[in-house]
Amino acid sequence: MEADPEFLSRLQFAFTIGFHILFPTFTIGLAGLLVVLEGLWLKTADGIYRVAYRFWLKLFALSFGMGVVTGVVLSYEVGANFGKFSAATGNVLGPLMSYEVLTAFFLEAGFLGIMLFGMERVGPRLHYFATVMVALGTLISSFWILSANSWMHTPAGFSLENGVFSVESWWDVIFNPSFPYRLLHMLNASYLTTTFVVASICAWYLLRDRHALFATRTLKVVIPAMVLLAPLQILLGDLHGLNTLEHQPIKVAAMEGHWETQKGAPLYLFAIPDQEAEENHFEIAIPRLGSLVLAHSLDGEVTGLKSVDEQDRPLVWLVFFSFRIMVGIGMVMLLLAWSGLYLLRKGRLRDSRNYLRMLSLSAPLGFIAVLAGWVTTEAGRQPWTVQGLMRTSESVSALSGIEVLFTLTMFVAVYSVLLLVFLGFMWIQVRTGPNDRDFMVFRPKPVLFSRQKPNTTLSAS
Numbered sequence: 001m002e003a004d005p006e007f008l009s010r011l012q013f014a015f016t017i018g019f020h021i022l023f024p025t026f027t028i029g030l031a032g033l034l035v036v037l038e039g040l041w042l043k044t045a046d047g048i049y050r051v052a053y054r055f056w057l058k059l060f061a062l063s064f065g066m067g068v069v070t071g072v073v074l075s076y077e078v079g080a081n082f083g084k085f086s087a088a089t090g091n092v093l094g095p096l097m098s099y100e101v102l103t104a105f106f107l108e109a110g111f112l113g114i115m116l117f118g119m120e121r122v123g124p125r126l127h128y129f130a131t132v133m134v135a136l137g138t139l140i141s142s143f144w145i146l147s148a149n150s151w152m153h154t155p156a157g158f159s160l161e162n163g164v165f166s167v168e169s170w171w172d173v174i175f176n177p178s179f180p181y182r183l184l185h186m187l188n189a190s191y192l193t194t195t196f197v198v199a200s201i202c203a204w205y206l207l208r209d210r211h212a213l214f215a216t217r218t219l220k221v222v223i224p225a226m227v228l229l230a231p232l233q234i235l236l237g238d239l240h241g242l243n244t245l246e247h248q249p250i251k252v253a254a255m256e257g258h259w260e261t262q263k264g265a266p267l268y269l270f271a272i273p274d275q276e277a278e279e280n281h282f283e284i285a286i287p288r289l290g291s292l293v294l295a296h297s298l299d300g301e302v303t304g305l306k307s308v309d310e311q312d313r314p315l316v317w318l319v320f321f322s323f324r325i326m327v328g329i330g331m332v333m334l335l336l337a338w339s340g341l342y343l344l345r346k347g348r349l350r351d352s353r354n355y356l357r358m359l360s361l362s363a364p365l366g367f368i369a370v371l372a373g374w375v376t377t378e379a380g381r382q383p384w385t386v387q388g389l390m391r392t393s394e395s396v397s398a399l400s401g402i403e404v405l406f407t408l409t410m411f412v413a414v415y416s417v418l419l420l421v422f423l424g425f426m427w428i429q430v431r432t433g434p435n436d437r438d439f440m441v442f443r444p445k446p447v448l449f450s451r452q453k454p455n456t457t458l459s460a461s
Helices: 005-044 047-081 083-117 124-153 170-174 179-207 212-247 249-256 289-295 316-346 353-360 365-381 401-432
Strands: 158-161 164-167 267-274 279-286 384-386
Touching (some): 005 212, 005 401, 047 212, 047 401, 083 124, 083 170, 124 170, 124 179, 212 316, 249 267, 267 316, 316 365
Antiparallel strands (some): 267 279
């Protein structure tokens, strides 16, 4: 059987961008945490925050490097595998990607060296400023990338002539209808994911009675953040869903498993969508709740998949189940966050070993949810690369299936090695923990509102 170049090109890009997205998710969240930790150290002069900063900075550097390495290839891959798409949308998406490099990447590159190596070489204010600038760079990068991707879902501010998109309004292109919701949803997901990774590592230390002061103090920072971020993510997800219902109702129909357009639609907790028969099997549903969630009315009308031709529908089972994985993990994270806050307030966190065991296993949850959400969003847009205007079948380059299969195989092999190396180095850092020298307690005077440099003389704790 001859390999299908369109399917293989989609599979290759799904693999490479799915692999890449793990690292920006972590670096965005870690950058924010580093800003908080260094700010707390400079404000309170409590050296444990400096210890925490130096430890998490090492993991940030590993993740940032992996994000750069895996992200560079994506632009080339779009041009190589989706050449027709690049030619058609280059006037719109090309500048947006260039803005990301000119603003975010240059900002990060300019201050990263000071952030990583300058703590003992520059003043505390300048070093903190570098940390803030790197964190700001991660946010600006997300801004441009998500603007470009959101335009593909909800195109605006363009004209289309002879199959080529041209910009009519940059404001409308950048701030297209889905962009604000998708940006906030992704940024919050990054922070939430990172807090669970950090909490997981700290719980692992407490279970082994190692670095107890470091772990406990870090948990006192991230657990309240988890408590705020988890419900906020649910709220942002609801707003994003309502926006998607307005602009991409067929994607929502696939997410919810609705085949018929109906009022008072049920909410399917579980079902097995059958795309050929255009129905669901083994349904477990709550009557009218689907309309209440989507239309905020028990009798609200919900668009069904049958409202469009079969060739205009996404792969329903993939969108349906990936959405439920994302939502299910979100509920688990909410439960863990609020349980942690209760134990923390009661002073029982270190003694609650069952909770610490669950928390220590929670590190992958956010990443799985991010990938499931990405699959829901991107697979739900199919069969379009630019919603309603350009099909995926019209976007691929004139490559043979064997050529794409070869590059896909190479990517899987190389990225597997990179992942093993990354996990190996990360495991070494986590197993080693904070450096013995770093774990001494620093007692500088607060410097945020003082001209005096902090005293970095070590004293035994």
